[in-house]
Amino acid sequence: MTTFKELKKILKNDNSSLPVLKVALLGDTATQFLATAIKGIGIECGYKIDLFEAEYNQIEQQIFDPSSDLNAFNAQFVVVFQSTHRLNEKYSLLSSDFWGTLAEQRIDFVKSVCEAIKVPVIYFNYPEIEDTVFGSYANKVESSFSYQVRKLNYELMNLAQSYPNLFICDLAGLQNKFGRDFMFNPAVYTSTEMILSLEAVPYVASRVMDIIASLQGKVKKCLILDLDNTLWGGVIGDDGLEGIQLGHGLGIGKAFTEFQLWVKKLKNRGIIICVCSKNDEAKAKEPFEKHPDMILKLDDISVFMANWESKVDNIRMIQKILNIGFDSMVFLDDNPFERNVIRENISGITVPELPEDPACYLEYLYSLNLFETASYSNADKDRTKQYQVQAERVAFSKTFVNEDDYLKSLNMISKVEGFNSFNIPRVAQLSQRSNQFNLRTVRYSDADIKALSEDSNSICLAFSLEDKFGDNGLIAVVIMKKEDEETLFIDTWFMSCRVLKRGMENFTLNTIVSAAKEKGYKKIIGEYLPTLKNEMVKEHYSNLGFTKLDGSDIEKYELEISGYKAKPCFIVEKN
Numbered sequence: 001m002t003t004f005k006e007l008k009k010i011l012k013n014d015n016s017s018l019p020v021l022k023v024a025l026l027g028d029t030a031t032q033f034l035a036t037a038i039k040g041i042g043i044e045c046g047y048k049i050d051l052f053e054a055e056y057n058q059i060e061q062q063i064f065d066p067s068s069d070l071n072a073f074n075a076q077f078v079v080v081f082q083s084t085h086r087l088n089e090k091y092s093l094l095s096s097d098f099w100g101t102l103a104e105q106r107i108d109f110v111k112s113v114c115e116a117i118k119v120p121v122i123y124f125n126y127p128e129i130e131d132t133v134f135g136s137y138a139n140k141v142e143s144s145f146s147y148q149v150r151k152l153n154y155e156l157m158n159l160a161q162s163y164p165n166l167f168i169c170d171l172a173g174l175q176n177k178f179g180r181d182f183m184f185n186p187a188v189y190t191s192t193e194m195i196l197s198l199e200a201v202p203y204v205a206s207r208v209m210d211i212i213a214s215l216q217g218k219v220k221k222c223l224i225l226d227l228d229n230t231l232w233g234g235v236i237g238d239d240g241l242e243g244i245q246l247g248h249g250l251g252i253g254k255a256f257t258e259f260q261l262w263v264k265k266l267k268n269r270g271i272i273i274c275v276c277s278k279n280d281e282a283k284a285k286e287p288f289e290k291h292p293d294m295i296l297k298l299d300d301i302s303v304f305m306a307n308w309e310s311k312v313d314n315i316r317m318i319q320k321i322l323n324i325g326f327d328s329m330v331f332l333d334d335n336p337f338e339r340n341v342i343r344e345n346i347s348g349i350t351v352p353e354l355p356e357d358p359a360c361y362l363e364y365l366y367s368l369n370l371f372e373t374a375s376y377s378n379a380d381k382d383r384t385k386q387y388q389v390q391a392e393r394v395a396f397s398k399t400f401v402n403e404d405d406y407l408k409s410l411n412m413i414s415k416v417e418g419f420n421s422f423n424i425p426r427v428a429q430l431s432q433r434s435n436q437f438n439l440r441t442v443r444y445s446d447a448d449i450k451a452l453s454e455d456s457n458s459i460c461l462a463f464s465l466e467d468k469f470g471d472n473g474l475i476a477v478v479i480m481k482k483e484d485e486e487t488l489f490i491d492t493w494f495m496s497c498r499v500l501k502r503g504m505e506n507f508t509l510n511t512i513v514s515a516a517k518e519k520g521y522k523k524i525i526g527e528y529l530p531t532l533k534n535e536m537v538k539e540h541y542s543n544l545g546f547t548k549l550d551g552s553d554i555e556k557y558e559l560e561i562s563g564y565k566a567k568p569c570f571i572v573e574k575n
Contacts, residue, residue, distance in 0.1 A: 001206065001367075004033065004198045007040025018048040019532065021212065024075035026054045026062055028086045030193040037205035038079070045213050046532070056193070057086075063116050077212055079122045079169075080113065082106075083195045084129050084149060091145050099143035103152035107159060114163040120445075122167050122211050125153045127175035127183065164428075164445040167211050167374065174203055177367065203367075210372040215443065217435045217533075220350065220371050221324055223266060224315060226333035227277040227284055227306070231263075231296070232256050233358065237283055247293040255359040260295035262362055267300050270383045271371060272322060274303040276314045276331070281306040302387035311338055312345045321394050322387055323497040325436065325533065330370055334358070375429035389470040390498055396469075407503060407570040410467040414504075415574040416511055419453035419460045426474045427462055434494040435533040439526065439540060442492055457482040458491075459515050463508060465499055465571070475499045476508055480515070486522040493526070506567030509544050513564050521561060528555040 002010070021042065025035050035053045042049035052073040054062045059080060062070035070078070091102050114121055126149050138144035142151075153172055160166045175183045178200065185197040196204055213219075228235045233245025233252050245253040267273045273296070277284050284306035288298045298304065303321050305314040311333075319326055327348035333339050339351045355364050393410075400406035419427055424446055431444040444452070452458050463476035476499070479492035490512070495504060516524055526541040542548065544567070546557035 001202050002040070002044065004037060004201050007037050007202060007205075010040045010043050011036070013043070015043050015048045018043065018046060020050050021047045021216070022050045022052070022074065022076045023212065024052040024054070024062075024070055024073055024078045025081070026059045026070070026078065027081040027083075028057045028059060029081070029083050029195045030056055031081060033194060033198065033201050034081070034196060034205060037201045038208055041202065041205045041209045042212075045209050045218070047209075047213075047216075063113055075119060077120050077122060077215070078117050079208055081124045081195075083124075084126045085189070085195055087126060087149070087152075088129055088131065088145060091148065096143065099145075099148070102145075102148040103155060106152055107155045110156065110159060110166070111163070114159075114166050118165065120165050120167055120211075120215055121163075122169050122208055123156070124169045124171045125156050127172045127180065164447045167215075169204075169207050169211060171204065171207075174200070174207065178203070207369065210369055211374065214372045214374040215432060217433050217441070217443070219328065219373055219433055220271070220330050221328040221433075222272040222274060222318075222322060222330065223263065223371075224274045224276050224318060224329060224331045225263070226311075226331075226335070226338070227275060227279060227287075229334040229358070230332055230354075231260060232287060232291075232294075236287060237279060241286055241290060244287060244291070246287070246291060252358055253293070255361065257293060257295060259358070259361050262365070264295050264300065266371060267296075267384055269371075269376070272302045272324075272383060272387050273300055274318050274322075275301055275305060276311050276318065277306045278308055278311065279306040299388075300384060302384050303391050311342060315342065315346060315349070321391050323390075323500060374432050375425070377425040377429050385470070386472060386498070393467075393469055403501075404570070410469070410502070410570070412465060412467045412502065412571040413574045414507060414571050415464045415466075417462055419449055419462060423462050423474055424449045424453070427477050430474070430477060430494060430496070431492070434496070435531070436497050436536050437500070438494040438531075438534050439490070439537055440492060440529045441494075441531050441534060444492070452479055455481075459488070459519065461511060461515065463495075463504070463511075465502075465504065472496070472499060476504060478508060478512055480512065480524075483525060488516050488519070488521040488524050490524065490526045503569035503571055505540070505544065506569040507571040507573075510566045510569070511573070513559075513561055513566075516561055523561060524559045525549075526557040526559070528557070530555075 023038065025031055025038065031053060035051055039049045039051055052070065052075060054070060059082065062068045087106065091099060094102065110123060128146060128149050131145055134141050134144045138146040141147060156168055160168050183197060183200045184195065188194050188197060225231055233256055234243055236244055245251065246256050247253040248257055263273060285298060285304070287294050288296060303318045305318060307314070315331065319329070325348065326346050330350045331342055332352065332354060334354055339353065342349060343351050350370065352365065352368060354361055397406050428444055428446045428449045435441065453460050459480040461478045462474055464474050465472045476495040477492060478490065480488045481491045483489040512524065526546055528538060528541065530538065541557035546559045549556040549558055
């Protein structure tokens with residue numbers, strides 16, 4: 001982790017070329033060091049943070065006064081830090097008759113914050129202070145401070161499920177990891193009102209930026225694993241199936257088994273698991289198929305690359321099959337030489353510096369928080385199967401000389417529907433995560449999507465795609481808004497890169513035009529807002545026959561509906 005001193009140095013560098021994010025920070029204690037660290041970590045994440053820092057202990061005034069500096073700032077994200085120390089002071093001043101209501105009072109306040117602020121609210125939960133007023137008996141006394149803090153943290157998690165704009169920054173989890181003596185320095189607190197120690201500040205700022213980055217679509221989607229001495233102890237080619245170290249008993253094999261359990265949980269959450277190993281393929285697969293203590297099975301692996309080619313080439317092949325950015329990938333390898341080769345040759349990929357001792361792998365990886373997410377849906381559980389099928393499609397496509405013949409053979413069917421209670425979570429998730437094929441990169445929450453679905457001046461379309469290999473699930477979304485009586489504006493058009501080069505762009509446009517005609521519109525306006533990641537769709541509207549409009553700094557395109565002829569494609573709409 002970058003130290004606070006190093007973060008201050010980073011801020012002196014020229015970062016004017018970075019995209020700007022407006023972040024507000026409100027605290028009931030001094031937050032200057034945290035503000036500095038958030039800006040420094042922001043640069044490491046690829047953003048210039050325009051940060052509004054409220055005056056000390058001005059949270060209520062800033063949020064609920066319409067004329068406040070916070071409301072004039074128009075933040076994209078609001079970070080609220082209410083400390084356990086201030087909560088303890090309030091508890092101490094309450095009559096003992098009201099001690100048992102402390103958590104409820106604070107939850108009511110957080111509700112009011114979420115209702116007053118429409119942008120994402122990043123709210124810190126509460127690390128415990130063991131005040132020993134009741135000792136261990138505090139666990140049996142609802143009015144004890146310890147009981148109320150634990151109840152409050154639990155209720156905050158429940159509250160976050162009811163308010164889509166509320167995101168909990170797990171400060172209590174960081175204290176569990178590093179210890180209270182690391183997180184809090186009483187001498188610094190008494191002289192500066194700083195709750196967090198200088199050593200802890202970078203970790204806290206990093207967790208804040210993890211949430212912000214995930215809301216901006218910067219998420220890790222894929223974990224690529226080496227095998228020998230990474231997934232098991234020993235070398236399968238030399239030691240054989242019985243000789244590798246793996247299992248629940250004592251010894252280093254236990255560390256590898258627990259590591260695999262963690263990977264399995266990631267897979268079940270929707271992270272794509274791949275293998276990249278210098279090995280004979282049959283020998284590399286043997287533990288997955290035959291070892292009794294192997295947690296991961298071949299069904300858990302989306303792409304399995306085991307050969308004697310360079311790992312750089314194999315990872316590039318994995319990227320080609322998955323069609324996701326290298327910056328969405330994490331590569332784990334026990335060998336320092338292989339790690340450096342990947343870092344030097346594949347820009348953007350994350351390659352953690354694993355400890356030498358496999359027993360320390362997990363605790364180290366826990367501290368990195370590599371797989372932060374701003375959303376989760378049931379569709380994530382099917383991702384491994386979808387990418388396994390995608391690998392089959394890639395292999396199948398190589399048997400055709402003519403692309404049209406290949407596309408015809410897929411027997412593609414698309415279901416087109418409006419937004420509903422079943423697909424809204426997935427639509428919102430894709431809105432937050434889609435970066436490459438995304439014309440305007442507007443991020444929407446579940447609540448935003450629901451509101452759009454109920455807006456009579458909007459046309460909302462969700463596209464799924466299936467073929468003879470399987471179901472891709474929901475893969476494209478279009479949101480169109482009425483501009484005037486004759487004009488429909490494409491507010492949002494994003495699509496999964498998994499379905500590129502299958503004619504889905506043409507099918508989607510055909511559907512868009514049909515929907516516009518039905519509503520009586522005469523023209524459609526599209527807009528391209530460039531980002532660091534969406535250059536692939538720069539010519540999207542031009543390629544589809546839209547005419548570029550002059551006289552605007554923003555790239556806008558127009559399509560006349562009257563003369564439109566349906567684009568050719570080999571996709572049939574499902575009835």
